[in-house]
Amino acid sequence: MMEEVKEVTSALSVHGHNIKITDVVKDGDALTFVIVSQKLSGTGEYHVDRTWDDFEWLQQHLFSQEDVPGLQGVIFPPLPAKASGNASAKIMKQLGVLGLGEWQPYCKALETFLQQVATHKILNKNKAVEVFLTSSDAPGRQKVKKNIFNRLSQAVEEMRKEGHKDVDEFFQTERDHNLVLTGCTKTAAEKFLDMVLTEQKIAVACGHFSAALHLCVEPGEDPDKKAFSRLCVQISEVFDSMKKNMTSVAENNVNTLGLGLDLESRYQEAEKEMLFRRTCKLVELENARRNAEKAKPVKKAAMEEVKTATQTEFQQICGVARQEIKQFHGVRVKMLQQALVQWCEKQLLTAKESTDQFNQHLQAFRGMAQ
Amino acid sequence: MAASSDRNPPPFPAAEDPEPGLVDPADGDSDEGEDIFVSKTNPVSVSRGVSQPDRGAEDPPDLFSEEEEASSTTAKSNGVHSDDDSDLFAEAHMELNTDKPGSSAKKELSASSGPRSTSTSTQSPAAMQPTSLEQLEEEEAKDSFDVDVAITNPEKVGDGMNAYVAYKVSTRTSLTMFRSKTFSVRRRFSDFLGLYEKLSVKQSLHGCIIPLPPEKSVVGMTKVKVGMDDPSSVEFVERRRAALERYLQRVVCHPSLLQDADVREFLERDDLPRALNTQALSGAGFLKMINKASDAVNKMTIKMNESDTWFEDKFQEVEAEEQQLRKLHAVVDSLVNHRKDLCGNTAVFAKSMAMLGNSEDNTALSRALSQLAEVEDKMEQLHQEQAASDFFIFAELLSDYIRLLGAVRGCFDQRMRAWQRWQEAQSTLQKKREAEAKLLWANKPEKLQQAKEDITEWESRVTQYERDFDRIGMTVRKEVLRFEKEKAKDFKSQIMKYLEAMLQSQQRLIKFWEAFLPEAKAIA
Numbered sequence: 001m002m003e004e005v006k007e008v009t010s011a012l013s014v015h016g017h018n019i020k021i022t023d024v025v026k027d028g029d030a031l032t033f034v035i036v037s038q039k040l041s042g043t044g045e046y047h048v049d050r051t052w053d054d055f056e057w058l059q060q061h062l063f064s065q066e067d068v069p070g071l072q073g074v075i076f077p078p079l080p081a082k083a084s085g086n087a088s089a090k091i092m093k094q095l096g097v098l099g100l101g102e103w104q105p106y107c108k109a110l111e112t113f114l115q116q117v118a119t120h121k122i123l124n125k126n127k128a129v130e131v132f133l134t135s136s137d138a139p140g141r142q143k144v145k146k147n148i149f150n151r152l153s154q155a156v157e158e159m160r161k162e163g164h165k166d167v168d169e170f171f172q173t174e175r176d177h178n179l180v181l182t183g184c185t186k187t188a189a190e191k192f193l194d195m196v197l198t199e200q201k202i203a204v205a206c207g208h209f210s211a212a213l214h215l216c217v218e219p220g221e222d223p224d225k226k227a228f229s230r231l232c233v234q235i236s237e238v239f240d241s242m243k244k245n246m247t248s249v250a251e252n253n254v255n256t257l258g259l260g261l262d263l264e265s266r267y268q269e270a271e272k273e274m275l276f277r278r279t280c281k282l283v284e285l286e287n288a289r290r291n292a293e294k295a296k297p298v299k300k301a302a303m304e305e306v307k308t309a310t311q312t313e314f315q316q317i318c319g320v321a322r323q324e325i326k327q328f329h330g331v332r333v334k335m336l337q338q339a340l341v342q343w344c345e346k347q348l349l350t351a352k353e354s355t356d357q358f359n360q361h362l363q364a365f366r367g368m369a370q
Numbered sequence: 371m372a373a374s375s376d377r378n379p380p381p382f383p384a385a386e387d388p389e390p391g392l393v394d395p396a397d398g399d400s401d402e403g404e405d406i407f408v409s410k411t412n413p414v415s416v417s418r419g420v421s422q423p424d425r426g427a428e429d430p431p432d433l434f435s436e437e438e439e440a441s442s443t444t445a446k447s448n449g450v451h452s453d454d455d456s457d458l459f460a461e462a463h464m465e466l467n468t469d470k471p472g473s474s475a476k477k478e479l480s481a482s483s484g485p486r487s488t489s490t491s492t493q494s495p496a497a498m499q500p501t502s503l504e505q506l507e508e509e510e511a512k513d514s515f516d517v518d519v520a521i522t523n524p525e526k527v528g529d530g531m532n533a534y535v536a537y538k539v540s541t542r543t544s545l546t547m548f549r550s551k552t553f554s555v556r557r558r559f560s561d562f563l564g565l566y567e568k569l570s571v572k573q574s575l576h577g578c579i580i581p582l583p584p585e586k587s588v589v590g591m592t593k594v595k596v597g598m599d600d601p602s603s604v605e606f607v608e609r610r611r612a613a614l615e616r617y618l619q620r621v622v623c624h625p626s627l628l629q630d631a632d633v634r635e636f637l638e639r640d641d642l643p644r645a646l647n648t649q650a651l652s653g654a655g656f657l658k659m660i661n662k663a664s665d666a667v668n669k670m671t672i673k674m675n676e677s678d679t680w681f682e683d684k685f686q687e688v689e690a691e692e693q694q695l696r697k698l699h700a701v702v703d704s705l706v707n708h709r710k711d712l713c714g715n716t717a718v719f720a721k722s723m724a725m726l727g728n729s730e731d732n733t734a735l736s737r738a739l740s741q742l743a744e745v746e747d748k749m750e751q752l753h754q755e756q757a758a759s760d761f762f763i764f765a766e767l768l769s770d771y772i773r774l775l776g777a778v779r780g781c782f783d784q785r786m787r788a789w790q791r792w793q794e795a796q797s798t799l800q801k802k803r804e805a806e807a808k809l810l811w812a813n814k815p816e817k818l819q820q821a822k823e824d825i826t827e828w829e830s831r832v833t834q835y836e837r838d839f840d841r842i843g844m845t846v847r848k849e850v851l852r853f854e855k856e857k858a859k860d861f862k863s864q865i866m867k868y869l870e871a872m873l874q875s876q877q878r879l880i881k882f883w884e885a886f887l888p889e890a891k892a893i894a
Contacts (some may be wrong), residue, residue: 117825178733184726191719198712205705212701216694218687224854235865242872333732337893340738344890348883355876362869365862 016118060126073320077116078266097258189261203246210239252346260339564645577845581620586612709757720746792835
């Protein structure tokens, strides 16, 4: 029988849904983020400075809460990998789309993380969240002791557990589905990034052409030379417009669908980790059952106790997990929809603006004297 | 030397408006006479590598208005208007007009040294130059051309390594010097090379900027010999077809070259004898040829003392411009490659979205993702066209002009050689005079007769060569002027074509996004 989780009032004194990261300051290697949150009571804001290590501190605290039943059933909002001011190529590659655009997408991803944590009914009760968002001092930057949540390093035996057959059809289906989606989404995000990088290269090439054309402009009174020079200047402006267009297209891609695919990908991974934890608990439970059955009378009572405890834990996890999965399904569809709509609207706007620009150029050419 | 004919031909007896719609030769039969020439009457298109519908853009009111030329040419052909200068230029430039009874008179003014007004020889070159320059520009304004060429239907002939591609060369004209108004022949690539060879050795064309045909490509052709169906072969053949067309168009646009018998034979004759010695033009490329010739000229021991800095200045300009165009070409090349990459990236992304859509169990989201995949597929198509546009409109334009500037350098070299010849003749004459003086002193009357005959012969040669030199100088100036005007026109029409293609692209893009938006919003 599941214990009811008491309705405890949130320890959070700020709104969760509109937390903003308003600025990022680069100091050598370190990046510092300015986080603004709105007070629940009346008007007023909290402004705090945090580094990525502070985010990790928060995450560790969330992982290691002791008094929350079924915590392992929570799909933890994913934290983006650490970025540094002078990131190596390897780190940039790992960050994918988040490494582009002068950290703007990265800030957005961190922002989303905080919003998800602060609005999560279980997680936002943790004091660490309040401290993170409101304390003017940096939260203690000591490393919290490692726990089983830390990067569930998939040792070989662990990998075998991943494929362990489930006792519950609902969960088996979810695991299968998650496996497929995780792969597809990761691929889609990667291919999208390739596209964006090529678009950026095209923008650069257009810029080069535009600049090179200026070198063709020659001084002189010769009317034919002047005509050609004028032409070169005009063509240079056309390619400058093309550069701006391509740059916008790439930016739009990054800020909307790029971010969306990235978040979806990381969120699917987070669900995968939760399901894995549950599967591990299932294996533990099945082992405990076997041990209890096989146990010699001397050990039997102890084994039975372990079995019962494990059973309770497992049931709690399942309960939380079901809730989380349901929530997750709703949230991700909404998030993807938002990303798609924004993407489409922005690209539409850019296309319309470019059309006007090109039209203007064309008219200018038509009006040019021979 | 514009391949884009920004000229406004006087109305044909069966006048028609340019029909919309380009015929893509790769589609096969474009035999309907009018269609393949649409691009020529339209100032904004040159190569049909880009399959875009033609716009019926009107010619800007410019130098080529019909009324103006009609009246002036009547005067010209009757010789009423003529200064002595005009006859001097008769060789270098031809006034071509329709419907003029004087056309038969023009046939006599052939490209070779035909009969000319005798009064020209008495004028000194120096005095003529100031007036003649204005005359040059005035006459430029009255050119009109009534020849359109189109190259279509590339077809593989034969098998294996002896196979070749034959192109249909169609001509439409109102000039009476041709046998009929529309006709076509089949030609292969080596025929075009052969034409260039013939034109470039002709004495009478010295000083002319002779357009260069496209380069040979062993790699490209080998693939085609194997099979014409794979995309890279298709692209190669299309690129070559377009380049040949531009080349031929530039040739027929040139007033002197059009008069040449070899050009007419190329256009008209059914069985053209195969051009030999085009092997010599392989690999090295034409520019190397010209560069070698340039080097030879530079090594000449007697350096020319320019009385007129125009030539020196122009030559340096031409060299500088060639370098700049090369730089531009390199940038456009990389742009084209990036666009091709983008096509690939887009296609791969579209596939990944399709897979994602299939795996998705939320129906509305699944449908939207599948739609997204389709939009991306369409965008790939757009990127392909954009890449073709970049290539055929810009990259090829720049290549053409890099080579044309080489040809311009070539005609400067010819002038130098003419000067050389004159100088050498003068020094020979000097030697002959010294020889005569020696004979007089040695008192050998029997050899004196010979010496006197020699002197007379060389005196006339010196005169001849000096006249040649001046003539070439005039031709070069005229040609360069013409070239610069055509270049500006060419670039202008190409950029406009490019912009129009881009606008079309953007508009299609807008339609795609507008169709997708409701799908995205419908995800509940």
